[in-house]
Amino acid sequence: MGTRVTGKSGMKLLVSAVLTSVVAATGCAATAADGAAAGHGKINIAVIYSGPKETPYGQAQINAVKAAIAAVGPSRFTLKVVDDLPFDKQLTQTTEQLFQTGTDLIVDAATAGSLFFDACTKYPKKHCLEGYPAGQLPANTAGYWVDANTMFYLQGVAAGLLTKSGDTGFVNAIKLPGSTALVNSFALGCRSTRPDCTVHNVYLNSFSDPPGEVSAAKTLVNGGADVIAHYMDDPAALKAAASLKAWSFGLYTDQRSEAPGTYVTSQIWQPAFTEIFRQDLTNLLAGKWKSGRINWGTAAHTVDLTLGPWGKNVPASVREKVEKRYAEIKGGANPFTGPISDAKGKVRVPAGKELDPRDPDGVVYANWSWPVSGVIGG
Incomplete structure (x- = not known):
């Protein structure tokens, strides 16, 4: 049986998957993103992904988040990666668990769409970044993609x-x-x-x-x-x-x-992703997070x-x-x-x-x- 989800193409698809979840964690205890941005602690970031993180597609995004953290200020952030997530309710539950255990910002490299959004909507004070989004985004969610x-x-x-x-x-x-x-x-x-x-x-x-x-x-x-x-x-x-x-x-x-x-x-792809994440992390630290839009990293009508x-x-x-x-x-x-x-x-x-x-x-x-x-x- 498959589960209706939103996938990398930004549309509905039918995918069957088996969960083999691997979590690699670094960093400190959790604090709220708004408080962290105001200087009261670190911002805890997680990247979630549907396949093995070693794939070129996964690495392009994971390494880009790491590079963005290094550029904006490594002392301000912690990072964990959760890969091999299935396209079903387990992804939603994992996202919720990450928020519950102190994650402030989750980057959905799996482009899970509604499965990801369901968790983001439940935690409006958290921040979400969705790869290749389509349709209406939750109030705390921004999108990103490349041409x-x-x-x-x-x-x-x-x-x-x-x-x-x-x-x-x-x-x-x-x-x-x-x-x-x-x-x-x-x-x-x-x-x-x-x-x-x-x-x-x-x-x-x-x-x-x-x-x-x-x-x-x-x-x-x-x-x-x-x-x-x-x-x-x-x-x-x-x-x-x-x-x-x-x-x-x-x-x-x-x-x-x-x-x-x-x-x-x-x-x-990584330089473009790095610039996108650098902009979003900079805005988050400055209290200027912008939801409901797609960040391409460059100005309109340019090649990214x-x-x-x-x-x-x-x-x-x-x-x-x-x-x-x-x-x-x-x-x-x-x-x-x-x-x-x-x-x-x-x-x-x-x-x-x-x-x-x-x-x-x-x-x-x-x-x-x-x-x-x-x-x-x-």
Whole structure:
């Protein structure tokens, strides 16, 4: 049986999970966040996560919280991490227990949505940070996220320049608007440099399933795809594609060592997360906590993520063209500008209309329910 929850894509999903909870704790006894901010004690922070904290996705956020604490003032905070939480009421109960035992601020890296919000609502004097939020946030809750769609677009640009067959593959998590947006972004980028590019998309109904990722990547490559991207918490698909000599992309961190011969590049998330958490911790200490909004870490219409180092075998011409397009986007160009058609050829976004990937009510952020041209299996 599964439990209806809100997951990483910001929408409702059906997930089955088994609890294997690991708690790593440091620091002192609890005090209220408001009192701590006024100088009467430390602020106790917890990061909760749904998978093993060693995954690149988990580490990008956990290390970012640690870096933010170091920047704002390590003597002002304590930190604990609770990972491997299931997407069910146990997550709510664990969140409540953390508040009851003195935690002042909880960062929901699991993006559990309503399961997390249920606990936050019960403790209005506490503070909550929700990754990739959707809908109404509790009065004590703020959201945070990064514009991964733009980076997947750039990966798609590289894929279009690298593919010889015109066929690429995408190992995807769960069929939800947020996941659809990422494969769509990749396809738009690929078709901007290779108009006949196709993206074979496979959903695994999980954010981390190494055996399934390996199987999916190998099936895609054996079926003709010569470039593989993914939206999974771990690099299993990357390594599987590399074992078959297909170009592949990292995600969240620099993962060149996982696929040294066929690695393309990655999108690096931690600096953006660090800046987001630094801003929120600074505001909390100053008594200026702002609830009910999404913090991207940078001003509107700017790029908040960076491309990682390039693989050693990526041609210089490919690097130069992708970096040129990246510079254009940082200069204000919007890659999500119509006309954009769906996979059946119907124009969904008219010519000249721009989609804002940071608009919480917009198509790209949480409402992209249809695959764009070139996506197969979306």
